[in-house]
Amino acid sequence: MKAVRVRNLSFSYNGVDILRDVSFEVEEGEFIAVLGPNGAGKSTLLKCISGIVECNGVEIFEKPRQSYSREELARLIAYVPQKSIPSFMTVFDTVLLGRKPHMGLTPTENDLKTVRDVLEILGLKRFALKRTNQLSGGELQKVVIARALAQEPKILLMDEPTNNLDLKSQLEVMKIAERFADNGGTSIVVMHDVNLALRFAKRFIFMKEGKIKADGNFRIVKPDLFEEIYGVTVEIERVNGIPVVVPLETVRPDDV
């Protein structure tokens, strides 16, 4: 079953083209990293898939995204934005919001247990009663990821989820995305750290100027690609069989 199909998606803000004829298909159980320069359209692509911005050309489980109600979509897709805004709500209540698409008026014991479980997974238990506007940047980022997991979606879209996180937490979040896909979910994660992506994701989509320039497994990760996408010369080494990209210098500084 195809979890996501994006077909000839073009999108513009105020007449300015942001995504140009983007097409790709994602099978259930895939873990994809989306990479590319600032302004390439990565966040816009996630917003189109999730329905935060209106667009044609997106199918979720082989039906047009528009054919689902907001509630139905919220049971299928969780979205972690690039920037999160804290509030006066506690961590517990914020994560409980993730249960809303599944919940009646009041949470059941199962809803509360799900919240407790994800707080445990992300090491947030001791913050449960703290307001989110009293958290550090990384703590807040984990709360937003916890809320997405509490949603128990089929598709997990995360936009630079490792921002603000320490090294150990970065690995934990990537493992969460990996486990989510191993258990039959679909993870699509926008990220800049190509080496972290190579360590965990199975497929890589490189975007530039609103277009997909490369899409495939780690074999597409070659020095020429980094010249083309970023204008940066790199060497690719292998550590324990995993490619590691080492930037050498910025070529074409005029392009920056």
Ligand SMILES: Nc1ncnc2c1ncn2[C@@H]1O[C@H](COP(=O)(O)OP(=O)(O)OP(=O)(O)O)[C@@H](O)[C@H]1O
């Ligand atoms: N609400 C908006 N209105 C107008 N233009 C926008 C809006 N949001 C984004 N853009 C523009 O769309 C382009 C793509 O933005 P997007 O946020 O998708 O890039 P990105 O690949 O996620 O970049 P980054 O790596 O910096 O997060 C940028 O040129 C940006 O200025």
Ligand SMILES: [Mg+2]
């Ligand atoms: Mg972005």
